[in-house]
Amino acid sequence: MRMNKSGGNLPSSVNIAPLRRVSPSRFFRMNCCRLREVLISNNNEKLLPSSPNMYFGITAHNFLQNVGRGNITKEDFDNEWLSSITVLERQMLGTREEYLVPFNKSLRGYELKKRLLFKEASELIEVVGGKYKSNNKTFPGLERWFETGDSIVGGYIDKLAFTDTGIEIIDYKTGSIFNNDTHEIKEEYKYQMLLYAALLYENLNEWPSALKVYGLNGVIHSIYYSKEECIKVLNKAKEMFYEINELILENNNFIELQKYLANPAPEHCQYCEFRPLCNSYWEKREQSPHLNWNHDIRGHFESLKTLGNGTLLLKVKSATSIFKVRGLNPNRHLISISEGSFFSIYNLLADTNDNCFREKLTTVIYTNQQDM
Numbered sequence: 383m384r385m386n387k388s389g390g391n392l393p394s395s396v397n398i399a400p401l402r403r404v405s406p407s408r409f410f411r412m413n414c415c416r417l418r419e420v421l422i423s424n425n426n427e428k429l430l431p432s433s434p435n436m437y438f439g440i441t442a443h444n445f446l447q448n449v450g451r452g453n454i455t456k457e458d459f460d461n462e463w464l465s466s467i468t469v470l471e472r473q474m475l476g477t478r479e480e481y482l483v484p485f486n487k488s489l490r491g492y493e494l495k496k497r498l499l500f501k502e503a504s505e506l507i508e509v510v511g512g513k514y515k516s517n518n519k520t521f522p523g524l525e526r527w528f529e530t531g532d533s534i535v536g537g538y539i540d541k542l543a544f545t546d547t548g549i550e551i552i553d554y555k556t557g558s559i560f561n562n563d564t565h566e567i568k569e570e571y572k573y574q575m576l577l578y579a580a581l582l583y584e585n586l587n588e589w590p591s592a593l594k595v596y597g598l599n600g601v602i603h604s605i606y607y608s609k610e611e612c613i614k615v616l617n618k619a620k621e622m623f624y625e626i627n628e629l630i631l632e633n634n635n636f637i638e639l640q641k642y643l644a645n646p647a648p649e650h651c652q653y654c655e656f657r658p659l660c661n662s663y664w665e666k667r668e669q670s671p672h673l674n675w676n677h678d679i680r681g682h683f684e685s686l687k688t689l690g691n692g693t694l695l696l697k698v699k700s701a702t703s704i705f706k707v708r709g710l711n712p713n714r715h716l717i718s719i720s721e722g723s724f725f726s727i728y729n730l731l732a733d734t735n736d737n738c739f740r741e742k743l744t745t746v747i748y749t750n751q752q753d754m
Contacts, residue, residue, distance in 0.1 A: 390716055391750040392658055396636055397424040400627040403529075404619045406537045406577035410570030413618075414650045416626050417643035421656050428655035430728055431479040431744040434489040435557060436653075441466050442499050442556040442598075449503045450524040450541065456507060459500050481714065481743050488743060498598035499556065505600065528581035535619050539578050548591030551578050559597050567603055571595055573615055575605045580616040583609075637661055648674045658726060658748050677739055679705045680726035683719060688712075693741075698725050708733070709741045718749050725749055 401423055404412065412419040445466060448454045454462045471483045482488045489495070529536025543550040553575060561568050575593040583589050593605040626643065633639040636659075644662035657663050657678065667675045681700035689695055694710040696717070707727060710717075717725075726748045730739035 390718075390748070392429070392748050393427070396421065396426050396659065398630060398636060398639065399424055400630050401623055403533065404535045404623050406535065406574045406581070406619075409535075409577060409615075409619050409622075410573045412622060412626075413573075414647075415643075415645045415654070416622070417640055417645075417660065417662075418650075418654050418656055420626065420630070420643060421659070426656070429658045429748075430655040430746050431482065432655060433653065433744075434482050434485055437470060437482070438485065438489055438492075438495060439556040441470055442495075443554065445499065446503055446506060446554050447525055447540075449506050454503070456504055459503060463496065463499075478746060495556075495598065498600075501600060502554070502596065502598050528578070528585050530581065530584055530616070530620075532620075534623050535577060535581065535616060537578070537581075539582070542582075545591065549582065549586070549588060550592040550594055551575060551582060551590045552594050552596060553578070554596050556598055559595055559603055567595065567605060572605055576607055576612045576615045577619065579607055580612040583612070648676070652676060657728060658746075676728070677730040677732050678726070678728045679707070679730065679739065680724070681705065683721075683723035683725060686717065686719060696725070696727075698727070703737050706733075706735075706738045707741070708738070710745075710747075711741065714741075714745075715747050716749075717747065723749060 398420065401420065408419060408422075445454070445463060448462070467485055471485065474480055474483055486492045524541050525538055526542060527536065527538050539551055540554050541552040543552055553571070555571065559567055559571065575595070579590050579593060589609060593607055595603045595605065597603065629639065629642045633642065640660060640662045644660055646660065646663045646666035651657055651660075651663055654660075654663075657676070664680065667673070667678075679698060679700070681698040681703075684697035684699045684704060686697075687695045689708065692712070693708065694712055694715075694717070696707045696710055698705045698707070707730060727739075728746045728748075729742060729744040731742045732738075733740050
């Protein structure tokens with residue numbers, strides 16, 4: 383099978399069209415950086431690999447959905463999970479994310495995460511059931527779609543639990559639920575649940591009795607809310623929808639559009655797969671080099687050397703520094719050399735000396751500048 387090596391040129395164009403909807407699960411990220419969400423919503427190809435944690439989370443979420451629907455029994459957990467992971471790994475072969483395969487090697491704590499997932503799935507089998515009747519309609523307790531009357535905000539709610547005190551909204555999370563700095567539930571999860579509450583009210587004319595987030599460790603976390611706060615966030619999502627679409631319709635130049643939609647900051651850009659396309663990202667980090675940015679570099683070719691272990695040492699010169707990147711696997715990267723060649727390199731590991739870096743699993747090299 384042909385390997386899709388890291389390197390080569392950035393795409394000469396991107397797909398940009400007005401948003402069709404705002405998803406509660408992506409509202410917080412859209413609020414952080416509108417550009418990234420516009421690129422995602424228009425199905426642009428990712429230019430950097432995603433974290434193996436993200437792929438595990440998506441696969442685990444789908445697994446729990448199928449368990450809740452009764453499509454997977456407890457006896458089938460191992461076989462069904464293996465089948466899901468195998469399909470995912472096959473899809474990644476021949477892509478720039480091939481080096482994440484197999485997941486049980488690239489994902490730290492894979493076996494523990496899998497055991498916790500199976501534990502959560504077992505508990506889901508025990509409590510699943512129930513339907514709720516309202517206004518002569520029957521609403522299933524799992525995976526129901528809700529949207530506003532104007533279809534601007536909408537998404538699937540993982541589970542509705544119908545109790546004596548009312549409807550509980552439940553969302554399953556496969557990753558970390560708490561912010562490492564504040565030790566509180568992540569803001570993106572809070573906003574997601576507030577939007578779900580507002581959608582429930584708009585559709586059923588009933589506010590939820592509780593908002594709960596379930597972690598893979600079995601711990602349940604409640605999010606307290608006010609009706610006013612939910613309505614405020616819903617209105618904010620609609621305002622953002624109109625603002626973004628107006629900007630898209632007024633600007634047909636992608637580089638110009640970045641000035642209005644991009645919001646570069648270390649915490650916003652850390653996991654963004656579109657950093658290679660974002661001039662605003664590079665401008666901001668060059669203006670604020672003291673901030674805790676990703677280990678990305680760019681500049682012109684200085685030299686390339688094959689080391690004794692067969693890996694490569696690449697030197698790249700910027701306006702202010704010479705960067706050294708060692709340990710590059712020649713089988714992973716397509717490095718086209720000519721006088722004055724331009725390189726941008728992403729997802730590096732910092733070495734012990736200043737301006738020195740090493741390759742890691744998700745390192746990617748591009749050999750041209752954006753020109754759109």
